[in-house]
Amino acid sequence: KNEVEQSPQNLTAQEGEFITINCSYSVGISALHWLQQHPGGGIVSLFMLSSGKKKHGRLIATINIQEKHSSLHITASHPRDSAVYICAVTLGSNYKLTFGKGTLLTVNP
């Protein structure tokens, strides 16, 4: 079983829709990261969370430490949001990131 599970694997939405991507993890973490990767492109860090909620523009990330669950929300989605969204965690005192399999989001105009 993967330590980091994401759902859904693929998500197609119409422009303007509210989008939620979920991430569950099975072990104690020191931080959770939401990353964005465009096809063939580099990785951009969107959020790093250890508790609570963060907001940046149309993106909102929440984490529930007790339930070992995080969500990434995109409000008023736009075709330029189309990308792979990856949940990754740092475990305890380890420095490395352990990645989920990613969610491929396609937003149609």
Add this chain to the structure above:
Amino acid sequence: AAGVIQSPRHLIKEKRETATLKCYPIPRHDTVYWYQQGPGQDPQFLISFYEKMQSDKGSIPDRFSAQQFSDYHSELNMSSLELGDSALYFCASSFGDPTYEQYFGPGTRLTVT
């Protein structure tokens, strides 16, 4: 603001050749991480350095070695290249503590023919 720099951005090598990938972290960042992302795969952690010392090691083949230099840049040396080494290699940097955010470089795309 300065970002993580990786060079080269693209590299084509033949089997059994050697490759060196370079990573220049954000100024004042003291921790560097290397990740490998094969085609259609999620990134896998290779190795990390903190203050020029190896801090963690993942699924890095013995044919690969890496180090962090006094100016905090890091190099990943890959020898006896195999076709399966073809991948996107990311470097990330952060400041110290693992709860600090990691900033990713644009990646080096290595193609082994």
